[in-house]
Amino acid sequence: GENVEQHPSTLSVQEGDSAVIKCTYSDSASNYFPWYKQELGKGPQLIIDIRSNVGEKKDQRIAVTLNKTAKHFSLHITETQPEDSAVYFCAASRGGNNRLAFGKGNQVVVIP
C-alpha cells in the first residue's frame, strides 16, 4: 500500500518568514495530494490540493509543488502569521475517492 512520509516533524519559524514542509510517497499510481491543517481541538481542514497533471498550485500565501519523478510534494507557506500555527498533514491517494494515506503530521509554530 501507499506509504507517505513527512518531514520535518516540528518546524518553528519567525512571523513573516516562509515555512516549507515536504512529503514523499511510495505508490507511483497516486495522483491526488491534499494538505490538511488541524488546529487544536478541531478536525482536519483541507487547505490546498494538487493532482498529478500539474506541477504547482497556489492559493494566496499557500502553494503546493509536486515532483512526480522524485515522488515528493511540498507545502509552502509565505509571510507566516501566528494563526498558521497548527499541525499540517499531507496525504496521497489514487483518486476517485480512494482511501487517503496520511503522513504523520508536522507541528508548525509561528513565533511572533
Added chain:
Amino acid sequence: SAVISQKPSRDICQRGTSLTIQCQVDSQVTMMFWYRQQPGQSLTLIATANQGSEATYESGFVIDKFPISRPNLTFSTLTVSNMSPEDSSIYLCSVGLDSTDTQYFGPGTRLTVL
C-alpha cells in the same frame, strides 16, 4: 464543500461499555469514511461506510469492534464496542464529494476511556 457535524463532540466512558458516534452531512454524499486519530498521531482509516450494504473495513479493524451503519446518503454511525483505555482517541468522519477526489472532515469526537 460540505458541512459535517458529529455527536457527541466528546465523551468519557467506562471500560467495557459502548459508544455510538453520529455523523450528519448537510447534503447527500456517496462516500463516507471513519478515521481514528490516537493522541498526537496521524489519521488511520477504520472503514468506508457504504449506503445500503456492509461497511468495508481496513486491515486491523473488525465489524464486531466497530460496527457501522449508513442508513442514507447524509448520515452514518460508528459504534466503539466493549471499550478499553486503548480506544481513547479522536474519531473523525469524512465525506467524499461525487465530482472530486476531495474529502472533508467533521470536527471529531474526543473519546476517553477510563
